[in-house]
Amino acid sequence: xxxxxxxxxxxxxxxxxxxxxxxxxxxxxxxxxxxxxxxxxxxxxxxxxxxxxxxxxxxxxxxxxxxxxxxxxxxxxxxxxxxxxxxxxxxxxxxxxxxxxxxxxxxxxxxxxxxxxxxxxxxxxxxxxxxxxxxxxxxxxxxxxxxxxxxxxxxxxxxxxxxxxxxxxxxxxxxxxxxxxxxxxxxxxxxxxxxxxxxxxxxxxxxxxxxxxxxxxxxxxxxxxxxxxxxxxxxxxxxxxxxxxxxxxxxxxxxxxxxxxxxxxxxxxxxxxxxxxxxxxxxxxxxxxxxxxxxxxxxxxxxxxxxxxxxxxxxxxxxxxxxxxxxxxxxxxxxxxxxxxxxxxxxxxxxxxxxxxxxxxxxxxxxxxxxxxxxxxxxxxxxxxxxxxxxxxxxxxxxxxxxxxxxxxxxxxxxxxxxxxxxxxxxxxxxxxxxxxxxxxxxxxxxxxxxxxxxxxxxxxxxxxxxxxxxxxxxxxxxxxxxxxxxxxxxxxxxxxxxxxxxxxxxxxxxxxxxxxxxxxxxxxxxxx
Amino acid sequence: xxxxxxxxxxxxxxxxxxxxxxxxxxxxxxxxxxxxxxxxxxxxxxxxxxxxxxxxxxxxxxxxxxxxxxxxxxxxxxxxxxxxxxxxxxxxxxxxxxxxxxxxxxxxxxxxxxxxxxxxxxxxxxxxxxxxxxxxxxxxxxxxxxxxxxxxxxxxxxxxxxxxxxxxxxxxxxxxxxxxxxxxxxxxxxxxxxxxxxxxxxxxxxxxxxxxxxxxxxxxxxxxxxxxxxxxxxxxxxxxxxxxxxxxxxxxxxxxxxxxxxxxxxxxxxxxxxxxxxxxxxxxxxxxxxxxxxxxxxxxxxxxxxxxxxxxxxxxxxxxxxxxxxxxxxxxxxxxxxxxxxxxxxxxxxxxxxxxxxxxxxxxxxxxxxxxxxxxxxxxxxxxxxxxxxxxxxxx
Numbered sequence: 001x002x003x004x005x006x007x008x009x010x011x012x013x014x015x016x017x018x019x020x021x022x023x024x025x026x027x028x029x030x031x032x033x034x035x036x037x038x039x040x041x042x043x044x045x046x047x048x049x050x051x052x053x054x055x056x057x058x059x060x061x062x063x064x065x066x067x068x069x070x071x072x073x074x075x076x077x078x079x080x081x082x083x084x085x086x087x088x089x090x091x092x093x094x095x096x097x098x099x100x101x102x103x104x105x106x107x108x109x110x111x112x113x114x115x116x117x118x119x120x121x122x123x124x125x126x127x128x129x130x131x132x133x134x135x136x137x138x139x140x141x142x143x144x145x146x147x148x149x150x151x152x153x154x155x156x157x158x159x160x161x162x163x164x165x166x167x168x169x170x171x172x173x174x175x176x177x178x179x180x181x182x183x184x185x186x187x188x189x190x191x192x193x194x195x196x197x198x199x200x201x202x203x204x205x206x207x208x209x210x211x212x213x214x215x216x217x218x219x220x221x222x223x224x225x226x227x228x229x230x231x232x233x234x235x236x237x238x239x240x241x242x243x244x245x246x247x248x249x250x251x252x253x254x255x256x257x258x259x260x261x262x263x264x265x266x267x268x269x270x271x272x273x274x275x276x277x278x279x280x281x282x283x284x285x286x287x288x289x290x291x292x293x294x295x296x297x298x299x300x301x302x303x304x305x306x307x308x309x310x311x312x313x314x315x316x317x318x319x320x321x322x323x324x325x326x327x328x329x330x331x332x333x334x335x336x337x338x339x340x341x342x343x344x345x346x347x348x349x350x351x352x353x354x355x356x357x358x359x360x361x362x363x364x365x366x367x368x369x370x371x372x373x374x375x376x377x378x379x380x381x382x383x384x385x386x387x388x389x390x391x392x393x394x395x396x397x398x399x400x401x402x403x404x405x406x407x408x409x410x411x412x413x414x415x416x417x418x419x420x421x422x423x424x425x426x427x428x429x430x431x432x433x434x435x436x437x438x439x440x441x442x443x444x445x446x447x448x449x450x451x452x453x454x455x456x457x458x459x460x461x462x463x464x465x466x467x468x469x470x471x472x473x474x475x476x477x478x479x480x481x482x483x484x485x486x487x488x489x490x491x492x493x494x495x496x497x498x499x500x501x502x503x504x505x506x507x508x509x510x511x512x513x514x515x516x517x518x519x520x521x522x523x524x525x526x527x528x529x
Numbered sequence: 530x531x532x533x534x535x536x537x538x539x540x541x542x543x544x545x546x547x548x549x550x551x552x553x554x555x556x557x558x559x560x561x562x563x564x565x566x567x568x569x570x571x572x573x574x575x576x577x578x579x580x581x582x583x584x585x586x587x588x589x590x591x592x593x594x595x596x597x598x599x600x601x602x603x604x605x606x607x608x609x610x611x612x613x614x615x616x617x618x619x620x621x622x623x624x625x626x627x628x629x630x631x632x633x634x635x636x637x638x639x640x641x642x643x644x645x646x647x648x649x650x651x652x653x654x655x656x657x658x659x660x661x662x663x664x665x666x667x668x669x670x671x672x673x674x675x676x677x678x679x680x681x682x683x684x685x686x687x688x689x690x691x692x693x694x695x696x697x698x699x700x701x702x703x704x705x706x707x708x709x710x711x712x713x714x715x716x717x718x719x720x721x722x723x724x725x726x727x728x729x730x731x732x733x734x735x736x737x738x739x740x741x742x743x744x745x746x747x748x749x750x751x752x753x754x755x756x757x758x759x760x761x762x763x764x765x766x767x768x769x770x771x772x773x774x775x776x777x778x779x780x781x782x783x784x785x786x787x788x789x790x791x792x793x794x795x796x797x798x799x800x801x802x803x804x805x806x807x808x809x810x811x812x813x814x815x816x817x818x819x820x821x822x823x824x825x826x827x828x829x830x831x832x833x834x835x836x837x838x839x840x841x842x843x844x845x846x847x848x849x850x851x852x853x854x855x856x857x858x859x860x861x862x863x864x865x866x867x868x869x870x871x872x873x874x875x876x877x878x879x880x881x882x883x884x885x886x887x888x889x890x891x892x893x894x895x896x897x898x899x900x901x902x903x904x905x906x907x908x909x910x911x912x913x914x915x916x917x918x919x920x921x922x923x924x925x
Contacts, residue, residue: 065699065700067700138853287624326643340604348617455786456787462560
C-alpha cells in the first residue's frame, strides 16, 4: 500500500536491481506484497459489485408483486451475485492474504514464481470485465443460477459464453496461484521451520491449494462440455442425444463441494492466528487442528451428491452421502472446541480482529449446525432449494469467510500500512455487520421452513413481512461495509505509528520485521528454533 | 439495460420505502392449503412422511440447540472470566490428547445416533412400490402436465397453469395490482386445473420434464422431486384427509420459475369417482376430428387460445418476443416461410434453445396456432391456412 511506496526507496540500495515505479510498478509487479495488495483491492471492488446485485434483487423482493425489475433480469441478478461473490470476491481475497502473508510467515523472500504470480493476478481483471460486461450483451448476463445447471444454461444467450470464458480464466488464475503457493510453502520455509511448526494459516492454505489444483480442472471440464453442448452439437447433458442433465450436477458438485472448503479453510487459518494472539495463550491442540483440516479436505471429495438429494438417487446413494456429510461435523467440531479451549483461561482483550474472530466462531457455528440439519436427506428433501439453504450458506460464507477476511485485514493492517487503524470505527464496523447480518439472514430460516423457494422473483403474500425485514437488513449490512472502506483508507493515509509487533503477544515471523513491512523482506532467511 | 428498469419503478420504490406497511397491516389471510401469514416452521403435515420430517427436524433442532448452548456458554463465560481487564493471567496449557479424543468421539457418536434416526425415513420416502394410482407429471416452461397412467382415472390428461392474472402481479403495468393481490389469499399458488387424487390412497408420481429441470415440491405432502428432461424419476404420497395442498417449482427453470405453482386436491372416494367421470366426458367433448376442414377465421380464433396457453410466456401476446432471449414471431422468416418448416419446429422444437417440442398438442391445436401466427400481428404468410391434416401427415 502507499506506505510501502514511501518505504521501498530506503531499501532499494540493498537489492541488486531497481523496480519500476508509477503504473509500471503495478502492471509489471513481481513483489508478493504489491501483488497481494492488488488482489485485495480487486476483491473488495468485486464485493461492492456483487453487493449491488444483491441489493437490487432485495429491493425487488421488499414487497410481493413485480415492481423494479423483470423476472428475466431478476434471475440475472441472483446468478451474477453468486458468481461475482464466489469467484471475484471471496477466492481472490484469500489469495491476496496468501500473497502478503505466506512469505512473511514462513520467512521466505517472495513467492516461488514471481512472474507467474503477476500473471495470476492480471488474469482477474479481464475475467471480471467478461462477467460484468455480460450484462450488456443481447439477452443480458446468464440467468441460470451460479450453479449453471444444464440444460437451462444451454438455453442462455451469449452472456453464458462470456461467463464460461470468465470462469476458465479465473480457474487458470487459481491453478497458477495454487502451484505457486504449494511450491513456496514446500521449498522456501526458513531453516528450522518443519511442517509441524508452520503457522496454521500456512497449513490451511497448503491444503486449500491442493484442493484447488484438484478441482478447478473439474469445473473447467464441466463448463467446456457445456460450451460444446451449446455450440457444437455435442449432447453431454442432453438425453435426446445420449447425455444426461444430472451428470452436469455430479461434475459441478465434485468441484463445488471442495470449493466451499476452499472458501472456508483459509478462514479457519486466519482465526487460528488471531485467537491465540488476543487470548495471550498458545493455540490449543495445534496438531489436531492440522489433522482436522486435512480430514475436512479429504471428506470434501466424497460428499458432493448431498447437493442433489432431490434429483432422485437410489436409497443406498442417499444413505452414503448423508452419512459421509454428517461425518464432516466431527472435524469441524474439533476446530470449534480447540478455539474455545484456546480462549479458556487466557488473558483476553477484544480489539476488532478478535471481535470478528469471535463473531466468526459464534455465527459460523450456526451455519454449521444448519448444515447438519440439511445433511439429513429426508430434511434436505423438505428444505432443498428453499430460503433455508440460502440462510445456511450465507451463514458459512458471509459470517464465515467474509468475517474471517475482515478479522485478518484488521489484524495485519498495521503490518501492511505501518499505521494502526481507527479502533473505534473498527468496532462500529463489527457491531453493525453482526447485527445487520443476522437481521438479514436469520429470518431466511423461517421463510425456508415455511416453504419459500429460492431464486423467486415474486412470492405469496404470506411471506411478505419476513422478506421486508430481510431487505432492510441487507441495506444495513451493505452500507455498513462503507465503514470498512473508510477505516482502510484512513489507515493507509496515516494514523498512529504501528510497532513491529503491535499486538504484543502475537507470535510469528511476520511480527519480527518492521511495520510497515519493507518492500523486500527475509532476503537472508531467519532461523526458526 | 434501460428497458429493464420499467417505467414507474422509481415511483414504486419511493412508495415502497415510504410506507413500511407489512402484510399484517394489509390484512392478508392464511392461505388455505398453503403457507400461513408469517409462518416460521414446517407446514402442518398431511401424511406420515411429512410428520416424519417434522419429528426429525424437532429432534435435530433440539440436539443442535443444546450443543450450541453448551459450547457458547463455555465461550462467553470464558470471555467474561478470562479477560485481561479483569486481571486474568493466561495459563500455558495447549495440548491434551484425552480431551481431543473425547471431543472427537462424543460428536461422532451423536452423529451416528442422528444417522440411525434418519435412515428409516429415507427408506420410507423412497418406497414407491404398490401404488393405487400412478400419475405422470411433466414439467414445462412454465406449467405442469398430468397424465393419469394407471389406476382409477387412467387416460385423463391435462395441463395445469398459474391462474393468478398478470393484473395482480405486475405493479408497473397495472397500478391497482397491489390492491387486487391483497384481496387474493391464494396469490401465486393457484392453478386452473389442479391434480386431483383420491384420499388415503398411495399415489405414485413418475416425474419428468420437457425442456429444463424443474422440481415438484408440495410441503404438506412431504415431497420434493426434480423433474429431469429425458429421464423418469418417481416419488409417492398419500393424503390422509380430503383437502387442498399447495406447492411450487423449486428448481430454477428460467424466467417464470416463480409462476408455475402446484395444487393437489384430495377428494373422497365418491367425489373422486364423480370427478373422473366428468373429466372423461369433458375430454371426449373436446376431442377434435383431425380430418375436418376449417375456415380461416375459425381456425385462427381457436389458435389464439392455444397461443395464449402455450406460447405467450416467451413470444409475448404482441408476437414481439423478448429481445435477445425469445425471438419475435412478428415478421419472422420462419413463420412467413414454408409451411412444412413451421410445422416441423412445432413438432420437434429447436435443439439448444428454449423452443420445446409441442407434439403433445393435438393436430387441430397445432394447425390452429400455426394458422394464427401466420395471420396475426400483420403477418401475411403465403400459405396462411394450415389444416390439421397437414400436421397429421407431418407427424408420420
